[in-house]
């Protein structure tokens with residue numbers, strides 16, 4: 001009898017599935033991979049925060065998220081471009097840990113394209129007068145009066161463009177782990193330029 005190979009039984013199959021899960025995460029807000037945690041090097045150890053996975057470019061191995069250019073993470077990336085990401089899918093019990101070098105895009109055609117694709121509600125995130133993390137006297141969105149408590153027009157949100165930044169991270173390694181009753185599995189994928197080294201690991 002021929003034993004059917006599962007997609008998790010080969011390193012190629014695992015990697016294909018990882019790319020698929022990342023693409024689905026970027027495309028669907030109800031997918032757990034839409035909400036990864038991004039880690040940057042900070043003064044004291046590492047700094048972690050939830051972000052939205054906006055885009056995945058599989059051929060170039062690039063993950064994209066958006067942020068406010070005035071945020072702490074941008075300062076941290078300027079000091080060290082090395083970033084870490086963690087994705088977890090609770091139903092599939094799959095953890096994907098990714099390391100990669102970040103490139104910041106503020107005022108270039110790449111950022112213009114990303115900005116053009118943002119929704120009005122996302123754009124509001126970049127419209128605060130004060131930078132994210134500024135102490136304030138009472139709870140507030142930090143938005144100017146004319147943008148508060150209403151859905152603004154796309155033109156009104158254009159003021160956010162100057163604070164908008166796309167963070168594009170080129171992946172250099174992926175650590176994949178699946179928990180299964182029949183035995184956990186773990187694999188590592190590492191790129192040296194375009195050369196891929198893939199290996200199974202003891203979970």
Ligand SMILES: Cc1cc2nc3c(=O)[nH]c(=O)nc-3n(C[C@H](O)[C@H](O)[C@H](O)COP(=O)(O)O)c2cc1C
Pocket residue numbers: 035047048049050051052053065066067068071072073074132133
């Ligand atoms: C569900 C969720 C999604 C978020 N998505 C983003 C995002 O895509 N980009 C971003 O800059 N901050 C996002 N944030 C806010 C960050 O987690 C963080 O609070 C903020 O960016 C400030 O981080 P920093 O001071 O480390 O730069 C999100 C927060 C939550 C709870």
